[in-house]
Amino acid sequence: MSIYQQLFLRDLKVSMKRWSDLLTGIIMFILVAFIFPLIAGSDQDFMHRIIGPVILLSSLLASLISMQNIFKPDLINGTLEQLVISAHSLNGLIFIKILSYWVSSSLPLVVISSLIASAYYVTGTDIVNIMLTVLLATTTLVNINSLAAALTLGVRYPGALMTLILFPLSLPILIFGSKAIEYSILGLDISGPFYFLTGMMLLSFSLGPIATAFAIRISID
Amino acid sequence: MQSDVLQLQSASLYRDDQLIFSDISFELKGGNHLVIKGNNGSGKTSLIRSLCGLTQLTEGSVLWNHNPIDGISSDYYKHLAYLAHTNGLIPELTLLENLTYSLTTTDLDTDHNVLEGFQLKQSINSPVATLSNGQSRKAALSFIIMSGKNLWVLDEPYANLDSQSIDYLNQRIAAHLSENGMVITSTNREEVIPTTNLEITMS
Amino acid sequence: MNLKQIYKYGSPPNYFRLSLKAENWFLIPGIVLIIIGAFGGLFIAPPDYQMGDAFRIIYFHVPSAYLSMSAYAYMAGAALVGIVWRSNVAFSVAKSIAPFGASLTFLALVTGMLWGQPMWGTAWVWDARLTSQFILLLLYLGYVLLHLSIKEQRKADLAASVLALTGVINLPIIHYSVVWWNTLHQASTISKLSSPSITGDMLWPLLVMIFGYGFFFWGVICRVVASEILKREKRSKWAKQYIKELV
Numbered sequence: 001m002s003i004y005q006q007l008f009l010r011d012l013k014v015s016m017k018r019w020s021d022l023l024t025g026i027i028m029f030i031l032v033a034f035i036f037p038l039i040a041g042s043d044q045d046f047m048h049r050i051i052g053p054v055i056l057l058s059s060l061l062a063s064l065i066s067m068q069n070i071f072k073p074d075l076i077n078g079t080l081e082q083l084v085i086s087a088h089s090l091n092g093l094i095f096i097k098i099l100s101y102w103v104s105s106s107l108p109l110v111v112i113s114s115l116i117a118s119a120y121y122v123t124g125t126d127i128v129n130i131m132l133t134v135l136l137a138t139t140t141l142v143n144i145n146s147l148a149a150a151l152t153l154g155v156r157y158p159g160a161l162m163t164l165i166l167f168p169l170s171l172p173i174l175i176f177g178s179k180a181i182e183y184s185i186l187g188l189d190i191s192g193p194f195y196f197l198t199g200m201m202l203l204s205f206s207l208g209p210i211a212t213a214f215a216i217r218i219s220i221d
Numbered sequence: 222m223q224s225d226v227l228q229l230q231s232a233s234l235y236r237d238d239q240l241i242f243s244d245i246s247f248e249l250k251g252g253n254h255l256v257i258k259g260n261n262g263s264g265k266t267s268l269i270r271s272l273c274g275l276t277q278l279t280e281g282s283v284l285w286n287h288n289p290i291d292g293i294s295s296d297y298y299k300h301l302a303y304l305a306h307t308n309g310l311i312p313e314l315t316l317l318e319n320l321t322y323s324l325t326t327t328d329l330d331t332d333h334n335v336l337e338g339f340q341l342k343q344s345i346n347s348p349v350a351t352l353s354n355g356q357s358r359k360a361a362l363s364f365i366i367m368s369g370k371n372l373w374v375l376d377e378p379y380a381n382l383d384s385q386s387i388d389y390l391n392q393r394i395a396a397h398l399s400e401n402g403m404v405i406t407s408t409n410r411e412e413v414i415p416t417t418n419l420e421i422t423m424s
Numbered sequence: 425m426n427l428k429q430i431y432k433y434g435s436p437p438n439y440f441r442l443s444l445k446a447e448n449w450f451l452i453p454g455i456v457l458i459i460i461g462a463f464g465g466l467f468i469a470p471p472d473y474q475m476g477d478a479f480r481i482i483y484f485h486v487p488s489a490y491l492s493m494s495a496y497a498y499m500a501g502a503a504l505v506g507i508v509w510r511s512n513v514a515f516s517v518a519k520s521i522a523p524f525g526a527s528l529t530f531l532a533l534v535t536g537m538l539w540g541q542p543m544w545g546t547a548w549v550w551d552a553r554l555t556s557q558f559i560l561l562l563l564y565l566g567y568v569l570l571h572l573s574i575k576e577q578r579k580a581d582l583a584a585s586v587l588a589l590t591g592v593i594n595l596p597i598i599h600y601s602v603v604w605w606n607t608l609h610q611a612s613t614i615s616k617l618s619s620p621s622i623t624g625d626m627l628w629p630l631l632v633m634i635f636g637y638g639f640f641f642w643g644v645i646c647r648v649v650a651s652e653i654l655k656r657e658k659r660s661k662w663a664k665q666y667i668k669e670l671v
Contacts, residue, residue, distance in 0.1 A: 007322075081303075084275065085273050085303055154579065155570075168594070168598060169591075172601035176601065211586060215586050218582040221579055
């Protein structure tokens with residue numbers, strides 16, 4: 001078993017044990033999506049118009065609330081340091097960590113978004129498109145979150161700072177993600193936004209781990 | 222077997238404007254044990270972290286086999302096993318799981334006698350969170366011993382250990398040194414550690 | 425200029441002296457240009473046939489907006505130099521630019537809103553440029569806040585520089601996302617907010633103001649960078665010597 005497989009499986013196992021942390025993000029996701037129709041109105045046209053922004057906003061807030069869980073526990077128990085001084089490329093190790101975190105924190109959201117879509121009176125292939133959008137958007141969001149978390153590892157109360165860092169950087173994903181969903185529901189061509197989301201996913205997974213690894217080295221100093 | 226050598230050259234560390242330590246040099250060869258002594262807050266941990274490349278020195282450099290440890294051609298980290306103040310163990314997993322998924326330990330089979338020596342064999346299937354502080358510390362030490370790495374850097378390894386474990390640790394250190402291994406230890410105690418070859422006192 | 429000369433000018437004492445010397449070369453032309461440009465814009469340029477005298481605020485809005493964006497690029501460039509060459513001087517430059525860049529962005533937003541209010545009755549419009557300016561303000565504030573939150577200065581420099589670089593890479597992406605989003609939500613106000621083709625007597629004060637703002641900004645930065653360098657290097661011999669001579 002290669003070292004990367006080992007780390008991936010280990011992190012996955014650990015996040016299962018820390019299921020209450022995962023639940024925080026998932027609950028946030030569900031609640032935000034739930035609140036909108038309750039307070040803003042629930043006729044079908046309106047729901048179809050807001051589901052794009054709501055799904056993306058829910059993803060953003062879910063990732064924000066669980067951001068510290070990516071590295072803080074490992075910093076506290078000392079395993080983060082051990083990664084840094086291991087004989088292996090930190091960039092590769094952090095890539096695996098981020099990937100594993102994405103699997104455990106965001107894949108449930110992909111599944112749940114299908115239920116939310118049904119609740120918002122969305123049917124057919126639109127549900128698949130919504131799930132796909134969440135899949136792609138969360139890959140970029142998780143990388144931005146990791147970078148913000150790594151930069152603020154040493155800061156005592158990083159709440160406002162994390163939001164400040166997160167918001168501008170995630171804006172393109174929010175815009176194109178909600179457009180993708182909107183176009184799908186309106187029956188328009190969705191390829192444009194989807195290409196963009198895929199492009200951002202590739203960009204963030206290639207540069208993200210490198211920047212995050214660098215930020216971790218700075219914070220541990 | 223060719224002897225490896227670790228050198229520290231004229232190292233100084235400032236954090237913002239505060240001096241942590243200045244102008245420290247040493248050369249450590251295979252089979253030798255360096256002990257860093259000093260009271261709490263004298264800079265032992267900062268020195269050790271600098272030796273591991275975690276903290277950037279303000280002046281001076283760390284050389285492994287005459288190459289800077291942060292250089293591209295350096296294989297320093299293949300030879301380094303580091304015990305920090307934290308144990309490097311995941312509390313939610315069992316001891317055995319930590320061992321299986323460890324990035325540093327190599328051979329599982331021969332290693333259980335180390336765990337036995339620290340009287341941890343019976344706890345191997347307990348989550349690390351349920352172990353006492355002393356037991357976790359011993360587990361972390363076992364991982365270092367089982368890592369198969371050449372250079373052991375241990376930050377206050379004797380803290381939290383009972384005397385039986387201290388003796389066992391000293392035994393393992395002696396065995397490692399006799400196989401041409403290198404050990405660096407830091408301690409805030411006055412008593413002399415057996416097998417000391419080199420000493421640095423921080424103030 | 426060969427590499428050796430660059431290193432020489434990049435060393436703290438030399439850069440310090442260079443900044444102080446250069447300060448007045450930037451400040452004075454800057455102030456002069458601003459006075460000329462303001463006079464030209466406020467009095468000489470003819471009133472716009474559509475907007476009357478209220479359009480004159482672009483003489484303050486446009487230079488702030490342009491400068492806020494180019495200052496971010498400079499800040500990111502200094503951040504890159506700082507990371508690659510571990511240069512305290514470069515980090516000083518980046519750190520100094522940040523609060524002033526943020527203020528410029530804020531000014532651009534405020535003047536943009538002052539323009540909007542008499543024109544269309546609303547202070548804020550959700551068009552691409554104002555929104556981009558707001559995002560830029562957040563990026564600047566993120567940098568400043570990150571720098572303030574990390575106590576150890578070297579760590580703060582490095583972390584904030586990573587943020588600046590991430591920001592500068594994302595800036596085109598963010599800007600074009602907002603523009604794209606805006607072209608779908610066309611509001612009639614957009615065509616009014618974009619500058620119509622302006623020529624002659626309306627144009628030259630604008631150009632003068634842009635240059636004036638630039639020079640003035642860099643003059644101020646020179647002074648701030650110098651003091652930042654002195655603060656950081658206060659333990660070194662040249663700094664102690666300089667302070668002794670001052671007192």
